[in-house]
Amino acid sequence: MSALEIENLDVWFGTGAERTRAVRDVSLSVATGESFGLVGESGSGKSTILRAVAGLVPTWSGRMTVAGETLGKTRSKAFYSKVQMVFQDPYGSLHPRQTVDRVLSEAMQLHGVRDIDARMGRLLDDVGLGAGFRFRFPHQLSGGQRQRVAIARALACKPQILLLDEPTSALDVSVQAEILNLLVDLRREHGLTYVMVSHDLGIVGHLSERIAVMKEGALVEVLGVDEMRRLEAQSPYTRHLLESSIRSIR
Amino acid sequence: MTDDAPLLDVENLWVRFRTRTGMFDAVRGLSFTLGRERLGIVGESGSGKSMTGRAMLRLIRPPGMIEADRLEVHGEDILALPEKRMRALRGGRISMIMQDPKFSLNPVMTVGQQLIEALRAHERVSPSVARERALATLDEVAIREPERVLGLYPHEVSGGMGQRIMIAMMLLPDPEILVADEPTSALDVSVQLQVLEIIDKLVRDRGMGLMFISHDLNLVARFCDRIMIMYAGRIVETCKASDLARARHPYTLGLLNSVPDLEHPRDRLEVLQRDPAWREAPSVSART
Amino acid sequence: MSTLQSVRHWLLTEEPTSRRQARLAAWYKAWLTLRGNTLAMLGLAVLIFLILAAIFAPLLATHDPFAQDLGARLLEPGEDGHIFGTDSLGRDIYSRLLYGARISLYIVALVVMVAPLVGLIMGTVAGYAGGWLDVVLMRITDIFLAFPRLILALAFVAALGAGIENAVLAISLTAWPPYARIARAETLTIRNSDYIHAIRLQGAGPLRIVTRHIWPLCISSLVIRVTLDMAGIILTAAGLGFLGLGAQPPSPEWGAMISEGRQYILDSWWVATIPGLAIFSISLAFNLLGDGLRDMLDPKEDT
Numbered sequence: 001m002s003a004l005e006i007e008n009l010d011v012w013f014g015t016g017a018e019r020t021r022a023v024r025d026v027s028l029s030v031a032t033g034e035s036f037g038l039v040g041e042s043g044s045g046k047s048t049i050l051r052a053v054a055g056l057v058p059t060w061s062g063r064m065t066v067a068g069e070t071l072g073k074t075r076s077k078a079f080y081s082k083v084q085m086v087f088q089d090p091y092g093s094l095h096p097r098q099t100v101d102r103v104l105s106e107a108m109q110l111h112g113v114r115d116i117d118a119r120m121g122r123l124l125d126d127v128g129l130g131a132g133f134r135f136r137f138p139h140q141l142s143g144g145q146r147q148r149v150a151i152a153r154a155l156a157c158k159p160q161i162l163l164l165d166e167p168t169s170a171l172d173v174s175v176q177a178e179i180l181n182l183l184v185d186l187r188r189e190h191g192l193t194y195v196m197v198s199h200d201l202g203i204v205g206h207l208s209e210r211i212a213v214m215k216e217g218a219l220v221e222v223l224g225v226d227e228m229r230r231l232e233a234q235s236p237y238t239r240h241l242l243e244s245s246i247r248s249i250r
Numbered sequence: 251m252t253d254d255a256p257l258l259d260v261e262n263l264w265v266r267f268r269t270r271t272g273m274f275d276a277v278r279g280l281s282f283t284l285g286r287e288r289l290g291i292v293g294e295s296g297s298g299k300s301m302t303g304r305a306m307l308r309l310i311r312p313p314g315m316i317e318a319d320r321l322e323v324h325g326e327d328i329l330a331l332p333e334k335r336m337r338a339l340r341g342g343r344i345s346m347i348m349q350d351p352k353f354s355l356n357p358v359m360t361v362g363q364q365l366i367e368a369l370r371a372h373e374r375v376s377p378s379v380a381r382e383r384a385l386a387t388l389d390e391v392a393i394r395e396p397e398r399v400l401g402l403y404p405h406e407v408s409g410g411m412g413q414r415i416m417i418a419m420m421l422l423p424d425p426e427i428l429v430a431d432e433p434t435s436a437l438d439v440s441v442q443l444q445v446l447e448i449i450d451k452l453v454r455d456r457g458m459g460l461m462f463i464s465h466d467l468n469l470v471a472r473f474c475d476r477i478m479i480m481y482a483g484r485i486v487e488t489c490k491a492s493d494l495a496r497a498r499h500p501y502t503l504g505l506l507n508s509v510p511d512l513e514h515p516r517d518r519l520e521v522l523q524r525d526p527a528w529r530e531a532p533s534v535s536a537r538t
Numbered sequence: 539m540s541t542l543q544s545v546r547h548w549l550l551t552e553e554p555t556s557r558r559q560a561r562l563a564a565w566y567k568a569w570l571t572l573r574g575n576t577l578a579m580l581g582l583a584v585l586i587f588l589i590l591a592a593i594f595a596p597l598l599a600t601h602d603p604f605a606q607d608l609g610a611r612l613l614e615p616g617e618d619g620h621i622f623g624t625d626s627l628g629r630d631i632y633s634r635l636l637y638g639a640r641i642s643l644y645i646v647a648l649v650v651m652v653a654p655l656v657g658l659i660m661g662t663v664a665g666y667a668g669g670w671l672d673v674v675l676m677r678i679t680d681i682f683l684a685f686p687r688l689i690l691a692l693a694f695v696a697a698l699g700a701g702i703e704n705a706v707l708a709i710s711l712t713a714w715p716p717y718a719r720i721a722r723a724e725t726l727t728i729r730n731s732d733y734i735h736a737i738r739l740q741g742a743g744p745l746r747i748v749t750r751h752i753w754p755l756c757i758s759s760l761v762i763r764v765t766l767d768m769a770g771i772i773l774t775a776a777g778l779g780f781l782g783l784g785a786q787p788p789s790p791e792w793g794a795m796i797s798e799g800r801q802y803i804l805d806s807w808w809v810a811t812i813p814g815l816a817i818f819s820i821s822l823a824f825n826l827l828g829d830g831l832r833d834m835l836d837p838k839e840d841t
């Protein structure tokens with residue numbers, strides 16, 4: 001059973017003459033335990049696909065199946081315990097008036113976790129934050145620390161699938177490395193399935209096994225990370241993207 | 251002022267802010283010169299790189315303070331200049347392009363109005379001559395249909411085009427020095443290269459000096475002649491771009507190693523271990 | 539370290555170790571911001587002074603505010619033990635001022651308890667729900683916004699008779715729409731934040747999201763707006779009193795006092811002016827405090 005199956009997904013915004021199609025007839029599937037990357041430039045629809053899966057987009061058509069459950073207009077509680085999302089902007093993903101403790105305990109409460117205090121310590125440890133961070137407010141945390149809290153929140157209910165929407169693009173390069181390492185570690189420890197969106201081919205190549213390339217809402221091609229590393233791509237657009245990404249001088 | 255004099259001459263630059271909890275030093279004792287070359291300034295957030303760029307144009311408002319033993323733009327001491335003369339310098343001698351054209355172009359003026367205003371602030375030209383020059387500069391930044399673009403508003407152009415318009419606007423009054431603060435960070439990868447090529451060509455053709463501020467070490471290495479790496483308000487290393495692979499300071503190496511490389515995969519990315527000694531060590535001079 | 543210092547240190551710590559400490563620390567830091575604003579502190583001081591004066595009016599008053607002494611009419615301030623003089627019926631103005639403070643604060647308290655709360659609920663529900671509910675609630679808001687306050691008060695007086703409670707009712711009914719608008723505008727912005735998306739993804743329902751996540755963020759704008767509106771509300775109440783629609787004589791309401799003193803303004807300026815200065819002070823105090831609160835509560839982060 002695959003973790004995520006998308007068939008003929010169409011997402012649009014606006015009505016009538018002003019309708020813009022953000023995602024056009026996209027089909028892809030992600031196996032359980034796989035790390036799948038979605039790459040494209042701005043406006044390619046990659047983030048929109050993630051949001052459609054998460055239920056944050058009202059106007060879509062097609063078929064989406066997550067861990068065997070077909071998705072409808074709204075998402076069920078069961079869905080939320082299987083799928084979680086980490087957002088791009090660390091400065092917008094935490095409620096400015098809530099402590100880390102509040103954010104994580106509310107998440108656990110909503111999922112019916114009993115021993116919140118005990119799990120809290122382990123959650124914070126899992127993401128590399130000590131107990132001293134538990135009662136801080138977001139403005140007392142750096143960007144990297146906030147993103148760790150966001151990851152902890154996503155892990156609170158022990159999900160199977162993590163949707164990652166450019167989780168490191170707003171972070172400094174050195175902090176990014178820490179978060180990427182953390183994501184790799186967490187996936188190994190908890191056997192998670194990742195669907196990760198990025199515009200950066202280096203990051204996607206580091207974290208993903210298979211990568212889908214998007215352009216203007218449509219799926220251009222899906223290739224394996226090895227092919228990508230050898231710069232072997234079928235589509236000229238993918239080749240163009242690969243050539244444009246700045247390669248390291250080392 | 252011979253042509254050998256550096257375009258920018260900075261010695262012991264400090265930029266400080268008085269805050270509720272004491273004095274905050276954003277830039278601590280920076281020294282460098284800029285000739286007719288491309289100088290890259292690389293650092294993470296909080297390193298003071300943007301403040302350095304702004305200090306060159308004396309764009310730091312109170313409670314910020316600029317102090318330096320020497321801060322000269324082609325021989326003129328910026329710290330001593332009256333504001334009126336400084337305004338003539340800004341744009342006329344030294345210009346700045348910023349990261350996001352969404353925020354640096356005036357949303358309620360057309361592109362043409364902004365370009366013409368930029369030129370007429372520095373030169374006495376008639377509106378029609380200004381318009382001609384604007385069209386010519388738009389052509390230089392590879393904008394097709396410049397007449398049509400003159401009548402557009404900033405929200406009607408794409409990010410890459412907006413950035414090129416910004417470049418045109420800043421280069422119209424013919425400055426000698428261009429400070430580019432993360433000019434391509436908000437752009438898509440394929441557009442980035444295009445914009446960089448345009449900047450490169452213009453800087454070369456006009457014999458300008460370019461100060462390229464970025465967080466992306468690899469980008470700067472490909473694009474600049476010389477690089478300064480900043481950390482905590484100081485320069486920790488300076489080298490020629492071609493020598494970057496042989497950098498020695500642990501911070502520079504850490505920055506290089508923490509970026510995932512598509513062609514050379516690694517299991518774990520190296521995590522920068524910040525040594526407090528880096529903050530305390532004196533700034534390396536990048537004067538030539 | 540002395541106890542005071544150690545408490546301060548505990549409050550200013552970067553690593554709080556309990557929920558209570560975190561919350562108290564946040565309040566303390568907010569208080570420090572307010573304390574740094576001299577004008578706001580001045581406003582706060584004036585307000586506290588007035589509140590205390592109102593509470594302790596019986597102790598502070600020199601005379602009975604209702605006692606008439608026609609032999610001591612229109613005495614100048616300072617004459618014969620009357621700090622602010624007497625009015626046209628020989629009543630001590632100073633004492634009437636103190637008791638009048640009670641009335642003003644009473645009106646303010648009533649309005650503050652009703653209007654912002656109604657506005658908050660209407661605005662956040664409309665903003666979060668969107669769709670037809672938003673349209674309906676906002677049109678209702680528009681209807682109430684269209685009522686001119688004083689005319690509505692006149693209508694109430696005509697229907698229900700004059701009195702403070704009716705005046706307050708009239709003011710409250712017209713005061714809540716702006717709060718609804720503010721709350722709705724904030725909600726529309728907040729609704730699209732990633733942290734709201736995130737909590738939805740945890741399975742939170744709309745009620746929890748609106749009351750526990752959106753309200754805390756709207757409250758600061760509302761508090762600021764309320765404080766700044768206080769001046770207007772007091773002036774409206776005074777205006778109603780001036781027109782004879784609010785507190786009825788012999789009640790020492792400040793607006794009514796100004797009205798009574800109008801005819802004597804050329805010769806006995808103090809009868810109208812002193813209550814006027816009192817209204818001015820309390821309005822100014824609320825305004826200064828409101829500005830200070832805005833700096834304190836506005837969640838602008840220094841990133």
